Amino acid sequence: MNDPVWLMLVKGVLVFVVLVLLVLFTIWYERRVVAIMQVRPGPNRNGPFGLLQSLADGLKLAFKEDTMPRTADRVVFIAAPVIAVACAFTAFSVVPFGPEVNVFGIETELQLTDFEVSVLVILACSALGVYGIVLAGWASGSAYSLLGALRAAAQVISYEIALGLAVLAVFFQSRLMSTGAIVEAQAEGLPLSLGGAEFTLPGWYFLVLAPSFVIFVIAMVGETNRAPFDLPEAESELVAGFATEYSSLKYASFFLAEYVNMVTMSALAVTLFLGGWAAPFPDSWWPGANEGFMPLVWFFGKVLAFLFFYVWLRGTLPRLRYDQFMNLGWKVLVPVSLVWLMVLAAMNIGLDTGNDLPTRIAFAGGAAIVVMALIFFWPSRKPYEDPAEPDTGLGGFPVPPLDLAVPPNPRSLKQLEPANTSAVPINGSRSTDEKEEG
Amino acid sequence: MTDLAQAAVLAQSGSAGEAVFFWILAPVAVAGALGLVLSRQAIHAALSLAVTMMCLAVFYIMQHAPFLGFVQIMVYTGAIMMLFLFVLMLFGRDSKDSMFETLRGQRLFAVLLGVGMAALLSSGLARAVSGLVVAEPAGPAGQGNVERIAEALFSTYLFPFEIVSGVLTVAAVGALMFAHVAKKGGHRGQREHSRERFRPGNYPGPKPGPGVFATSDSTATPALRPDGSIEPASLSEYVPPRQLTPAEAAPKHTEGRDS
Numbered sequence: 084m085n086d087p088v089w090l091m092l093v094k095g096v097l098v099f100v101v102l103v104l105l106v107l108f109t110i111w112y113e114r115r116v117v118a119i120m121q122v123r124p125g126p127n128r129n130g131p132f133g134l135l136q137s138l139a140d141g142l143k144l145a146f147k148e149d150t151m152p153r154t155a156d157r158v159v160f161i162a163a164p165v166i167a168v169a170c171a172f173t174a175f176s177v178v179p180f181g182p183e184v185n186v187f188g189i190e191t192e193l194q195l196t197d198f199e200v201s202v203l204v205i206l207a208c209s210a211l212g213v214y215g216i217v218l219a220g221w222a223s224g225s226a227y228s229l230l231g232a233l234r235a236a237a238q239v240i241s242y243e244i245a246l247g248l249a250v251l252a253v254f255f256q257s258r259l260m261s262t263g264a265i266v267e268a269q270a271e272g273l274p275l276s277l278g279g280a281e282f283t284l285p286g287w288y289f290l291v292l293a294p295s296f297v298i299f300v301i302a303m304v305g306e307t308n309r310a311p312f313d314l315p316e317a318e319s320e321l322v323a324g325f326a327t328e329y330s331s332l333k334y335a336s337f338f339l340a341e342y343v344n345m346v347t348m349s350a351l352a353v354t355l356f357l358g359g360w361a362a363p364f365p366d367s368w369w370p371g372a373n374e375g376f377m378p379l380v381w382f383f384g385k386v387l388a389f390l391f392f393y394v395w396l397r398g399t400l401p402r403l404r405y406d407q408f409m410n411l412g413w414k415v416l417v418p419v420s421l422v423w424l425m426v427l428a429a430m431n432i433g434l435d436t437g438n439d440l441p442t443r444i445a446f447a448g449g450a451a452i453v454v455m456a457l458i459f460f461w462p463s464r465k466p467y468e469d470p471a472e473p474d475t476g477l478g479g480f481p482v483p484p485l486d487l488a489v490p491p492n493p494r495s496l497k498q499l500e501p502a503n504t505s506a507v508p509i510n511g512s513r514s515t516d517e518k519e520e521g
Numbered sequence: 522m523t524d525l526a527q528a529a530v531l532a533q534s535g536s537a538g539e540a541v542f543f544w545i546l547a548p549v550a551v552a553g554a555l556g557l558v559l560s561r562q563a564i565h566a567a568l569s570l571a572v573t574m575m576c577l578a579v580f581y582i583m584q585h586a587p588f589l590g591f592v593q594i595m596v597y598t599g600a601i602m603m604l605f606l607f608v609l610m611l612f613g614r615d616s617k618d619s620m621f622e623t624l625r626g627q628r629l630f631a632v633l634l635g636v637g638m639a640a641l642l643s644s645g646l647a648r649a650v651s652g653l654v655v656a657e658p659a660g661p662a663g664q665g666n667v668e669r670i671a672e673a674l675f676s677t678y679l680f681p682f683e684i685v686s687g688v689l690t691v692a693a694v695g696a697l698m699f700a701h702v703a704k705k706g707g708h709r710g711q712r713e714h715s716r717e718r719f720r721p722g723n724y725p726g727p728k729p730g731p732g733v734f735a736t737s738d739s740t741a742t743p744a745l746r747p748d749g750s751i752e753p754a755s756l757s758e759y760v761p762p763r764q765l766t767p768a769e770a771a772p773k774h775t776e777g778r779d780s
Contacts, residue, residue, distance in 0.1 A: 159568070199665050203591035210599025214571070217603065221564060221610050229610060236607050240600060247595075260588075260667060 086191050094195045095176075102175055105386075106342040110137035112387075113394045120398040141335060149331040154224030163222055164329070164336040167215025171343035174208035177201035178350045179263045181360045181378035193360075193379070197263040202254075205351050206247060209306055213239045215340065216308075216315060220325035231324025234405065235308065235315035241412040242305035242312075248420035249299035252292045253355045255427050266359030270373075285363075289356040293447060294423045296356045298416050300392075303348045305412065308341065310397035314405055349389035350382075357385050426450065539583050550576035563609045571602045588667050729755045736770035739763070 086094070111126065111134055118125025126133035151160060181193035213236060220232020254260055257268040271286045289296040305312040316324030326337050353359060360378035362369070363385075371377065403411070430446060549572065556569030574597050581590035674682055718725050729752050732738035734745040741763040744755035756762055 156562075156564075159564070198587060200588050200591055200667060203588070203595065207591045207594040207599065210595050210603075213599070213603060214606075217606055217610070218568075221606075233607065233610060236603055240603060243599070 087189070090186065090189060090191060091195075098175055098195050099172065102172060102343050102346060103339075105346050106339055107137045107141070108134075109342050109346065109390055110140070110338075112390060113397070116391060116394045117398045120395075144335040145332050147331040149333065150328075152224055152328050155328065156222040156224070159218050159222035161333075163215050163219035164333045164340070165215075166218065167212055167340035168336045168343075170208045170212035170215065171340040171347065174205045174212075174347045175343070175350065177204045177262050178347070178354060179266055179359055180382050181376065182373065184375055192263065193376075194263060197261055200260045201262045202250060202260050202265070202351075202355070205347065206243070206250065209239075209246075209344065209348075210243060212340065212344065215337075216325050219329065219337070220315075223325070223328035225328050227321045227323075227327045228325050231315045231317075231321045231327070234321075235325055238308070238312065238314060238408070238412075239306060241409060242302045242416075245298055245412060245416035245420055246302040246306055248417065248424060249295040249302060250355065252295035252420075252424060252427055253288055255424065255431065256288060256292055262354050262359075266354055266361065269358045270361055285358060285361075287356060287358040287361075290444070291447075292356070292427070293451070294419065296352075298420050298423075299352060299356065301411075302416060303352060304393070304396060305408075307344045307348050309345065309393055311400035311402050312408060313402060314408060317402060319402075345390065345393055346386065349386045349393070352389055353382065353385040542579065542583055546576045546579055550580075564606065567602060567605050567609060570605075571598050574598045574602065586666060588670055724754070731755050731757065736765045736767075 115125040126136035129135040129139045176195040177197060179194040183190050183192050216235040217232045220228040253265060257265050259265050259268060269287050308315050316326060326334055329337065360382040362372035362381050366373065553569045553573035553576065557566045560566045560569060574593065578590040578593040581593060729744040731740050731744055732742045734747065735742045740757065741760050743762045743764065744752040746752050
């Protein structure tokens with residue numbers, strides 16, 4: 084990374100512009116995709132296909148009144164959205180978009196910066212981004228905000244562990260901690276011979292490290308506070324959670340940070356597990372696919388696929404209850420990650436250098452099948468028993484008897500009586516009734 | 522001052538960019554440390570500490586220890602300070618330091634002793650560090666920062682490392698033991714709740730509120746059934762029931778509207 088200063092500045096501005104445009108696009112994309120899933124048109128008024136909808140929304144938010152509660156802590160209240168946005172944008176600086184290209188006679192990589200431990204930058208930025216949310220909730224001086232902030236803190240700290248453990252498996256496998264180098268390490272295919280037929284699997288880590296990939300994807304959704312893990316801003320429980328008291332551009336900046344985080348996490352998943360900017364087919368099909376600016380297409384295609392996955396989750400799954408969510412994080416994801424890391428270390432030592440990839444795949448596949456079989460055929464599961472007799476309302480759910488005869492409605496009978504047709508106050512009629520009874 | 526001068530000498534030995542960053546971030550770090558001591562509100566103090574830790578992390582990165590710097594951000598600023606904030610937020614935002622002096626003259630002595638301690642420490646440190654030459658990172662060529670840390674941690678310092686992790690685990694488990702409260706009875710899930718609700722003899726709907734069909738909607742007024750009798754489920758355990766007589770419930774002509 085020995086770029087001249089002007090190139091660094093251009094790259095920085097480009098990363099910023101790309102992120103902002105992607106956020107505008109993602110909001111529209113999310114709304115359209117959810118709309119299609121719910122069989123309705125979605126935003127389609129502003130610009131072609133409604134593409135300018137999020138721009139219009141952003142302008143509208145910017146012109147709203149900027150309010151601050153009387154109980155707010157002024158400095159922290161203003162600093163919180165700034166922290167959230169700054170951390171979100173910084174994290175994207177180490178994501179590699181493509182290989183070395185030639186720009187005005189200078190060989191440079193399509194990446195703002197890269198160094199020995201650049202994956203840690205993204206993790207550190209996501210750890211700091213929580214400060215934005217937590218401080219926003221605390222500084223607002225409102226109960227809903229504080230509850231949202233507490234949930235956010237607990238959630239992000241818990242899921243960061245699972246996320247870190249999943250990333251650790253990638254470090255184990257590649258023995259590298261730099262984003263660009265990890266992408267290059269995945270470029271080699273896995274030669275596999277099955278019954279005499281030779282073919283090459285992609286060397287992407289989502290195959291070799293399948294459990295880590297699953298854990299990473301789950302933890303990634305938890306880390307970005309997206310549905311079904313959007314407990315800090317659960318609108319049915321906490322109004323808008325940590326952002327309840329925010330309005331105007333400050334509110335918009337929380338949205339911006341959330342969507343930038345989504346994009347960053349998708350990009351990280353693509354970089355670590357899906358081969359980064361590499362084309363999703365063997366080199367022999369199209370030799371020039373991984374050179375020049377072409378990889379940008381593959382990279383953003385993969386990122387958009389991940390964003391679609393985010394939206395799909397949101398359109399499909401209901402929000403988890405808080406205790407279920409924490410159970411999933413601490414009792415499932417973290418132990419499974421730890422066990423898998425041990426297994427991975429044992430395999431790396433046992434198979435020595437890790438060249439023997441078919442054996443490794445056989446190991447991992449066999450282990451996965453054994454785990455699935457254990458889950459399905461666990462002996463403590465009770466076999467399904469047919470109900471002995473049909474439920475008749477006693478002990479089971481209340482169902483009307485099968486021979487139900489509908490009794491005549493007393494009100495409809497009463498209306499026929501001439502005495503009640505005149506307008507009599509209800510109180511009066513009730514007191515006369517009581518007198519008659521007494 | 523000796524500390525600062527020493528640090529400046531250290532900074533000059535690096536590149537110019539390093540010096541620029543040092544002179545920008547060092548005042549921020551010191552300001553954060555002062556803010557930690559001087560701010561009244563606990564959260565502001567915690568935030569100042571977080572700022573200082575961030576500055577330290579950047580210093581580590583400038584000293585060619587990027588792994589240490591980012592781990593500092595992730596672990597100290599990201600996790601530990603976040604736990605501090607968590608606890609402080611639970612205490613409530615109005616908890617401030619009391620400025621009441623319980624011991625007469627305590628503050629004066631504290632300031633004097635603090636300044637003395639700082640002078641002692643900084644002079645000792647300055648004497649220890651002066652004349653040191655900034656060394657190139659040791660180790661064989663081609664070995665990165667991470668490899669060297671891993672080698673030191675898992676060969677030379679393996680035993681202390683394991684001891685520290687054991688102590689931390691014991692602390693965490695101990696805290697859990699103190700905080701853990703055993704639940705009375707088994708866990709009742711959705712199935713048990715539903716069974717209980719629909720068991721024979723139980724009305725599965727919500728209980729009638731007080732005052733339903735009655736002459737008053739007071740908490741003391743039991744709900745009436747459509748036939749006029751009192752619904753027992755609406756009787757409160759704590760509020761003595763009170764049913765208005767028809768005379769009491771009749772309009773009192775207080776508003777002068779209805780004749």
